[in-house]
Amino acid sequence: MAESSSPARQLTITRPDDWHIHLRDEDYLPACVADASRYFGRLIVMPNLVPPVTDAEAAKAYRQRILACARPGPFNEEGQDSFEPLMTLYITPETNATTVSEACRSGIVHAFKLYPAGATTNSAAGVDQIESLYPLFEAMQDQGMPLSIHGEVTDPTTDIFDREALFIEQQLSPICEKFPELKVILEHITTSDAVDFVNSASSNVAATITVHHLMYNRNDLLSGGIRPIYYCLPVLKRNTHQQALISAATSGSNKFFLGTDSAPHPKTAKENACGCAAGCYSAHAAIELYAEAFAQENALDKLEGFASFHGADFYGLARNKDTITLIEEPWEVPQTQPFGNDQLIPLRAGTTVNWRVAASNSLIGEKF
Ligand code: DOR
Numbered sequence: 274m275a276e277s278s279s280p281a282r283q284l285t286i287t288r289p290d291d292w293h294i295h296l297r298d299e300d301y302l303p304a305c306v307a308d309a310s311r312y313f314g315r316l317i318v319m320p321n322l323v324p325p326v327t328d329a330e331a332a333k334a335y336r337q338r339i340l341a342c343a344r345p346g347p348f349n350e351e352g353q354d355s356f357e358p359l360m361t362l363y364i365t366p367e368t369n370a371t372t373v374s375e376a377c378r379s380g381i382v383h384a385f386k387l388y389p390a391g392a393t394t395n396s397a398a399g400v401d402q403i404e405s406l407y408p409l410f411e412a413m414q415d416q417g418m419p420l421s422i423h424g425e426v427t428d429p430t431t432d433i434f435d436r437e438a439l440f441i442e443q444q445l446s447p448i449c450e451k452f453p454e455l456k457v458i459l460e461h462i463t464t465s466d467a468v469d470f471v472n473s474a475s476s477n478v479a480a481t482i483t484v485h486h487l488m489y490n491r492n493d494l495l496s497g498g499i500r501p502i503y504y505c506l507p508v509l510k511r512n513t514h515q516q517a518l519i520s521a522a523t524s525g526s527n528k529f530f531l532g533t534d535s536a537p538h539p540k541t542a543k544e545n546a547c548g549c550a551a552g553c554y555s556a557h558a559a560i561e562l563y564a565e566a567f568a569q570e571n572a573l574d575k576l577e578g579f580a581s582f583h584g585a586d587f588y589g590l591a592r593n594k595d596t597i598t599l600i601e602e603p604w605e606v607p608q609t610q611p612f613g614n615d616q617l618i619p620l621r622a623g624t625t626v627n628w629r630v631a632a633s634n635s636l637i638g639e640k641f
């Protein structure tokens with residue numbers, strides 16, 4: 274008797290957005306934009322270029338460079354391209370209330386990003402004394418500009434696995450207390466401490482969760498040999514923290530939303546004998562991998578909120594109006610992919626991903 278196979282599962286969701294991504298610049302920009310704009314509508318674009326994007330003028334110029342790499346369409350009902358880079362500014366000790374008002378006036382800046390100096394890739398221009406930024410936070414609170422945070426303490430004596438939890442206790446908690454109306458996004462959370470903090474904070478506090486922190490824990494990085502592909506910051510934590518992130522992402526809570534933190538580095542910088550660059554590249558398969566992670570938890574019904582609604586709602590932007598359709602069909606991720614004149618190793622290189630996008634259903638123009 275012929276075996277009957279059940280039809281592949283399909284899921285149509287409102288077009289998702291990525292609320293945290295690194296697109297890099299110059300030779301690296303086209304590959305990043307091509308991958309990230311496959312299915313995402315809006316992207317919150319991180320400002321940690323060298324030199325960093327610190328004012329509205331620089332953000333405008335960077336936005337133009339991004340748009341120059343993007344394919345046009347699909348278009349929404351108003352005839353606007355559904356792909357839109359949302360810019361952020363990098364906070365330095367010089368950032369002030371005028372920077373905030375100019376950013377608000379520009380209409381293209383959607384958050385200011387706080388990097389504690391030395392916390393991660395290209396954070397040297399960040400801030401040592403976070404308390405010295407309180408007048409800036411006051412101005413951001415008054416003008417409704419969200420604060421996006423890389424939440425790790427930088428004291429070199431603090432164990433790397435404790436840096437996020439300590440940041441929450443020593444820095445984030447006082448910020449949220451002193452500036453209750455300031456919208457705060459704790460980026461790429463990695464611990465149950467972060468999940469608990471965000472859950473117990475006001476509705477002005479939310480978090481992004483990457484797909485690599487949903488899929489992996491520190492054993493994947495360290496056990497049986499060090500695997501540079503999984504090295505990112507904040508570093509992967511133990512499996513109980515991974516489980517807390519999975520529960521938060523699939524809970525349906527509107528405080529958690531999709532932010533890939535896709536952060537490419539050339540293969541040579543990752544597979545460096547001493548000093549592996551921090552960052553995982555997931556833009557080539559992001560929504561597909563999130564679908565896989567949610568399917569694994571039998572939580573596909575929660576994917577649309579996490580990927581397409583909660584971020585837009587938190588940032589006070591309209592939800593996208595068009596849809597994409599995911600189908601449970603396997604495909605192979607290549608071992609490497611071109612990255613400017615270099616190569617990079619994408620997340621899940623050489624393995625099978627179980628979901629792919631079957632259709633990108635624009636209201637007016639077709640993307641492909
Ligand atoms: O792993 C990371 N890579 N974490 C960050 O915070 C920055 C990023 C990058 O820009 O490479």
Ligand code: ZN
Pocket residue numbers: 293294295319534536
């Ligand atoms: Zn990042």
